[in-house]
Amino acid sequence: MAKKTLAEKMAENSKSVVEALKTNTIGSFSSTENIKKNIIILNELKELIPPLLETEFLALKDNLQKHGCKDPLKVWQTNNNNIGITESPEEIVYVLIDGHNRFQLCNELKIPFNIQIDNFESITEVRNFMIDFQLSRRNITPQQASYLRGIRYNTEKKLVSNNLISNKDTEAIFPDGQNVHLENSLILNDANANLKVHLDNDISPDGQNVHLGSSNKKTTAQELGEYFKVDEKTIRRDADFARGLDKLSPEIRKEILAGQIKVEKTKIQRIGKAKEVNEPINSLDEIETIFQNLTKEPSISVNKNPKSEKLVHERYLKLTESLNKAYESKTAKEINALKVAFNKFLEALS
Known part of the structure; x- marks a missing residue:
């Protein structure tokens, strides 16, 4: 059947x-x-x-x-x-x-x-x-509807992954980052053994889905989007929102969904995407702190060793000199010299 x-x-x-x-x-x-x-x-x-x-x-x-x-x-x-x-x-x-x-x-x-x-x-x-x-x-409120649609999507994705495993289907990622759904008739052999098995998502970094042997197959997000009469991107954002809310304590989650406390939806979605956030979040202050940490620009740490600081300063002067020469001459030679100086400056920082 x-x-x-x-x-x-x-x-x-x-x-x-x-x-x-x-x-x-x-x-x-x-x-x-x-x-x-x-x-x-x-x-x-x-x-x-x-x-x-x-x-x-x-x-x-x-x-x-x-x-x-x-x-x-x-x-x-x-x-x-x-x-x-x-x-x-x-x-x-x-x-x-x-x-x-x-x-x-x-x-x-x-x-x-x-x-x-x-x-x-x-x-x-x-x-x-x-x-x-x-x-x-x-x-039902818009936030409640978003949460429920997100739960539905996450449940369906889990079922799809489980079915793929049980049926020995394989979804792989080519080196260029595109996800490819391989049907049962396609077997991974030595020629494509470098493919990385991946079951977590059905979308590549550029937003494109590739289905071998099933070019017209709809993604879970597309199917649910049509069913709930919303855009498929809305379904994916709903999924992040649901994952984020599920990382909160039941009390905080209930208050947010009831409209008793206000939290920007984008913050919950960002937390939902973060795999490193696993412990239950118990307060609004924790939500804000975690969100700030997730969105904080990574800082470049410089060794405070005097010799290291001197090296960084020397590289900086060399970089400045190369920059001025490259700007004045605009020749390929000087531009290449600038690239070398810049790389050495980065090495001194690391």
Whole structure:
């Protein structure tokens, strides 16, 4: 059976979102109350729900008290194995995937609620569904939408890399820096053994993608851009933004996404690109310090040894002399002499 393309999977998710927006209930309620009492909340899924401002949370609370919980909460029927629990791996569990704020308030206020059970093959499918579902809502902010699109892109890229590894496909970089996607029929032999295997990105330094045997194949960013109706460059910036936010502590990330604190998006994106930033960032001051360090121009360190300082000064005088001669004569000979003097000056600095 042919593997479904990303576009096909997204189309299916889109249909699921439409269906989920309709009021739905379970066919039989014989075990509903037992399910309600044993609903599981996974932090990695809960974090996909854009945080509410305090005013929004209070408005939701007031609405539930006045009108009750009209729309059913969505739960994923799965087993312990699919959510990483090794004990009793085949035991059926029910994971909350939509309605986290309503679930909290209904339990606190003793307000009855209904549930809708959905089936997904993996937690990755659940994450993608939740992202699509949240992006379909009108009250989502631009930053929240950017974060969710970025998560979606990073997830898809990880899946692509894993598939390439499992299928023994290879993406390589030629010496000129261009990424080339090699199909199964192409085998790396002695003639191209100097190619460097690379699975982290699908874009070369000049922004071009090269696909051998599949010249019309779209990149993940292009597919998601079309799906979410934004430019592919926006998707890539969203990915950096999501990676940057994920390097923050959950508290700071939540406050930024809720609009409670303001941080320039470009700073978060720059942090997202930095592979050397791995520890959780816990404050705005840390964000600013790390950003300044990442964007700081590298300084040339000069040995303070007196002999070294004298050498640097001599080279500087020689460089100045060569510069004046080259400027006055404008001959190839003097220009070459300037190049030699400049290189020697750099050597003295190192």
